[in-house]
Amino acid sequence: MSDIMTGAQIVVKALKDQGVDTIFGYPGGAVLPIYDEIFQQEGIKHILVRHEQGAGHAAEGYARTTGKPGVVLVTSGPGVTNVVTALQDALMDSIPLVCISGQVPTFLIGNDAFQEADTVGITRPCTKHNWLVKDAETLAPTIHEAFQVATTGRPGPVLIDIPKNVQMTNGTYQRPTGKPHKSYRPRVKGDLDQITRAVELIEQAQKPVFYTGGGVVNSGPAATQLLREFARSTGFPVTSTLMGLGCYPASDKQFLGMLGMHGTYEANLTMHDCDVMICVGARFDDRITGRTDAFSPNSRKIHIDIDPSSINKNIAVDVPIIGDVAHVLEDMLRVWKARGRKKQSVAAWWDQIEEWRSVDCLKYKPSKKTIKPQYALERLQALTKDRETYITTEVGQHQMWAAQFMKFEEPNRWMTSGGLGTMGYGVPAAVGVQAARPDGLVIDIAGEASFLMTMQEMSTAVQYNLPIKIFILNNERLGMVRQWQQLLHGERYSHSWSEALPDFVKLAEAFGCKGIKCEDPAKLDKAIEEMIAYDGPVIFDCLVEKHENCFPMIPSGKAHNEMLLGEASTEGAIDEQGAALV
């Protein structure tokens, strides 16, 4: 094959050279030449979604499971505007995505042509970087650069906008050069002096905690192993953000569960009272910190992050270490061992933590009559724990319960929209996960309202034999909105319930899936087993208690030690200042 080829051929060849095996997309006028090349090749599987937002989230799910970049192909105009939510979602959660979009021909740009949009303008703030390629000669290097930018440093989404005439004119194909980028050079190795300072703090710590996040997942399997080794050899407690679940095994007794707004009592109080905080690949997000001026007031803070702009953004830290988690932990562990594995006794600290843990903050009032959402997830956890299970979620109460009750032993098993909080994320993400893991059990823990936002992707699942399971905790409410209205807005439930829900079993059948409905706690196990056993996509309509609230909860504007543990503690718990926050 000559190196001279059309732009569309260059796109496909570049994707193959980048090791892409799956792309998620939707054709349209401005990408037809690329689709024509996809038709004439083997090696890249294209999954036709039902809405471009779905392509973006599916690619995110694929990326989070595999650690490889997710690839999206969409047309100009509405194709691109529809994918914007997924791009922003990937930006907030540091997920590597490469989005290729068609554009009207260069000679029509700026002409208000049919399906024209200022794609690079619209996507500039929601990508790590984007490019408009006006010349087929620069197409291959740009695509390779895009993959480099998306996957290195703090990962994120990138977009390449390719006008239709560029796809059709000839250019020279250039292979990836592996040369360093001229201006973009993220730092992976941490500063050794800082690492030594961190180890000195760790050696003196009497009330330490590892506060871990999605950066551990993004750094790869080595980071997970190093974190586990470090935590076990120090005996320090470990907590995790929503994004980091699975990096440290949930079943390990050093694990305190998730921290933050709906985190566990023990995790949040450990954070509040600790004297040394070792933040590994997390970013002191507002869901984590609560009131920043009361956040862990007496601790010295070590912060490992690959993105210098995450350092000192929300919380001032004492020892910042800029670098990749795996590289930094490796050095840190080496320095700690070389200095003689020194540490203080943490027995008294653990006694305190066990006292907090004995509060059993996730307990709920069981019921024989209605299915409690927590109970549903406990049973789902129990019945799936010995399988290769991948969990995606939508956004809301069910997501927080899933984070609390599903137990992750490994990373890359948990895909949820953390930063952006995108309702509708879970169904397409499950499609992407299942495409990457055909033999895995992929379950989207959903709410009925979130599910309705992107449910058309069930059609994709059916077409490609992706046996995803949608486990809907159906309370006929926008549960988290309803909870906030109850706690913050005088129980005025403004537009937070759906009065015309579809029959989800019939809906499943209409899509060509299996539908299961369950409202009796006694029949739940059997129904879940039926869902797991079915070889194909399932929509499981689990009718749950309608007014259950998600606890524990740190109300907006409050500190970690001001948690609400249950209904009894909610009276007047949130003041007006807190109500103004999100």
Added chain:
Amino acid sequence: MTTQTKPENGQKAASLRRSAYDMSAEMLSQEIERRVLAVTVDNESGVLARVIGLFSGRGYNIESLTVAEVDHTGHISRITIVTSGTPMVLRQIVTQLDRMVPVHRVTDLTIEGPSLEREMALVKVASKGEARVEALRLKDAFRAHVLDATLESFVFEVTGSPEKIDAFVDLMRPLGLVEICRTGIIAIKRGAEGI
């Protein structure tokens, strides 16, 4: 009037270290400080929109911004930004700029000083009689130039610190000031060292 190095710049350099590792007590200060940043970028399509979008999207201040290509073969542009904020916000601005793909380097000229700042203005004045004569006299005092003259107007070119230009413009106001055009600040480090 022409020397623009501020003595306090040098003192700040000593107390506020340059790296992101800096976490002195001063970082926690809520005091608003002014900074001049020099940002070298690839002169590619949209790069200015990226920089401006960062400032507007994250709610940072821009007091002035100038940009031009400084290396025509390497297609490198230099953007000079005057901004203000608390030390934590200023650190954010630098790191947020620095992580943008087409950005080669961000230099805080205020901290890494001493540095020189200059701005140019074109000032149109229309007047007759004594006012016109006074405008010409002041032009000389400010070492401005006449770029254009008619029987009832002048266009002056004046270069210097923003304060000097403010002073000149204020003096022209009662003398028939018609229009002002300013470039915004450009700045460079003193001494042999480049950025």
